[in-house]
Amino acid sequence: MSWQRTSTTGTVPADPVGEAVAAAIVEILEGSSVEILYFRDGESPSLPAVEAGSSATATATGEGPPGWQVAMTVRLGGAIAPLVTSGNTPLLEILGALPGAGMRAAARYRSMPDAPVGGTLPPAIQRALRDTVVIEALSQHHVCPDRVNGLIAEALEFLIELNGTRVEAQDLTHGVVITNAMPDTPRLRFAYPSDVRTAKRAPLLFDGQRSVLVVDWAGNARTEVQRHRRNHHIPGAPPLAEEAAEFTGSGSLVAEATRSLGGIGLFLRKDRTIWVFADGEPLLMRRGEHWTAFPLELAAAIATAIEGTAVAADIAVDAAFIISAQRHGAILAIVEDPASLEGVVSPKDRYDLRNDFDPMGMRAETKLHHLIDAEELDAQTLARLAALDGATILDRDAKLLAYGAIVTSSASEHEGARTAAAKTLSLTAEIVLKVSADGGITVFRDGKVVATLLG
Secondary structure (H helix, E strand, O other): OOEEEEEOOOOOOOOHHHHHHHHHHHHHOOOOEEEEEEEEOOOOOOOOOOOOOOOOEEEEEEEOOOOEEEEEEEEOOOOOHHHOOOOOOHHHHHHHHHHHHHHHHHHHHHOOOOOOOOOOOOHHHHHHHHHHHHHHHHHOOOOOOOOOHHHHHHHHHHHHHHOOOEEOOEEOOEEEEEOOOOOOOOOOOOEOOHHHHHOOOHHHHOOOOOEEEEEOOOOEEEEEEEHHHHHHOOOOOOOOOHHHHHOHHHOHHHHHHHHHHOOEEEEEOOOOOEEEEEOOEEEEEEEOOEEEEOOOOHHHHHHHHOOOOHHHHHHHHHHHHHHHHOOOOEEEEEEOOHHHHOOOEOHHHEHHHHHHOOHHHOOHHHHHHOOOOOOOOOHHHHHHHHOOOOEEEEEOOOOEEEEEEOEOOOOOOOOOHHHHHHHHHHOOOOEEEEEOOOOOEEEEEOOEEEEEEOO
16 A cells, blocks of 8 residues: 555544545556645644655645544655656646645545545545546646636536547547637637537537637637647647647647647547646546556656666657557667677667678568668657567667567566566666556566556
């Protein structure tokens, strides 16, 4: 269990709501831990110590069960915590907001007339509480004005309603950006989501891939941003990059709209996940009634861990996210010395050795390397190659060394072949990213798991 409850009196009160909040936060921040300290009303306790200069810890206090106050401390944990740099990064902003969001959500559910005082919360209440924690956290994001949690809650509820719904024999997707980019008074009142809910074709029109609905913070549906005419409402906006255009199924159009217009973007995908965007970046994802924060610092953390290689880390992480969104499996690795692959990867799988073979005696696999244009590697090309069975390997300068490579490993009966190969390769490589077919990303180093993301 990654959370614990303690008390200044030695007696820990029954608090099923607090327990559910702690469990929700641990899910949102993979590898985090939560400490809940209870103290009597009127008491001034000593709060958990925070390491000097640490940016990976956040604390909030508030009302607890009757007669009690609560201090909630959230810490990033695991091997990735020391790699997160200080500053107002997306992950740290979510971290900073979660304790207060959890306290407000808990206070709301404890005040319900039939709030349980012991045992475990019913699954429906747990689900609603998880959503409430996220809504409260988003309402504190720097792109949101004050007192907007009601609108965010209604928008999220609408997307949950649409989840799994079909209209005109089509699985629904839906994209919306809530922003203050249009300060003028609307010509008509078309409330979001209440009025849009009654127009059942609305999700087909604003599917988040060809068009995104723009809503102001007062809850008025205002206009749309079309994929092929983005600069109509976003003056000077360039067309979507080719990589982003292929990524629209995962919300790149919604992301780009938040980058240009500001605000919060919500996107319901065909796979029934709900993604939240701000400042052009993904923040959170809801899958199967559970929330996970996006590991936006992953590229920087990898670059820090292996002392540089920012370009290689950026390309590898971007490719991993693309593959994850497309539900393909892959192994991506960065090595310091290509010579270290000797005995681990067969020469026939080595793209960097393609010119070392006699043209007259080349195998078909080696001839194929000469047809691949990967001298200037980008995330889109890397994702295409990495989606093949086998490992795709880069050096520190983001030069392609191998793709579709079979890694020699001693597979364990308790692990899949991809996991065993990734673990073995990480003994040679600086870092390895294993993307599962269900979208999870596992980071390996020195034969061990550093972090599991989007799992």
